[in-house]
Amino acid sequence: MTPAPAELRIEGLRYETGGHTLLHGIDLTARPGETVGVAGPNGSGKTTLLRCVYGTLRPTAGRILLDGRDAASLTVRERARRVAVVPQDASGTFGLTVREVVAMGRSPHKRFWEQDGPADVRRTEEALRTVGIPAFAERTFDELSGGERQRALVARALVQDPGLLALDEPTNHLDIRYQLEVLALVRGLPATGLLVLHDLNLAASFCDRLCLLHEGRVVASGTPAEVLTEEMLGEVYGVRTRIGVHPTTGAPSIVYLP
Ligand SMILES: Nc1ncnc2c1ncn2[C@@H]1O[C@H](COP(=O)(O)OP(=O)(O)O)[C@@H](O)[C@H]1O
């Protein structure tokens, strides 16, 4: 069954740990079916924000609403039925084959003692083909290259049938062809996408809206053209750019000046 894309509303999200405030009141909305990019310099709080969204961190203040329900009131299983994650670093994969890692994505939809049924097996096979790694199914996940692992984690998220797919630097380790494939795949899913991207030109062409973080605060949000300005990138990243409109895609196109 195809899931409905989720609505995500983050309101006044604050996260503190060990006396440091990593997020200072973040507001962000992703409407059902939108692809929203999160960008910002290293250490600006992107991963912390995503961890709050998928529930590995508990916000100090503020709310995360999934389809209007406070995510804090959902069980782990309820949340896993709506939100899939492609994390920056996978854990809990030790000794598992690629097929087993991908099949884990089906578990929120099954009872905990239930074996994979024929439909689960078929979905896993399909997803391995979709991300281009069917030949690696029986290999150990931890032996794969960074890019192969990344694709297996995307396959795991696909079989989870999420309403919201959150990806932390999903194009890391991927060659340009797979970067484009993964982003097109995410955009084409009947799910809302929340993705951390470092490549601002890719973010501009694949995201409906962008949210730019700096030192734990949202400093700009809106369409790529609204967010990606020469002034803003100068201020946030300390780089000089020329930004035009790409003649083919119509998206902002950034050239970095020496
Ligand atoms: N447990 C923690 N305790 C203190 N500081 C942390 C902790 N986790 C992350 N940080 C710091 O919080 C900031 C934001 O981290 P992160 O969300 O990983 O940034 P990003 O993903 O944007 O690079 C960084 O400066 C990081 O060093």
Ligand SMILES: [Mg+2]
């Ligand atoms: Mg990060």
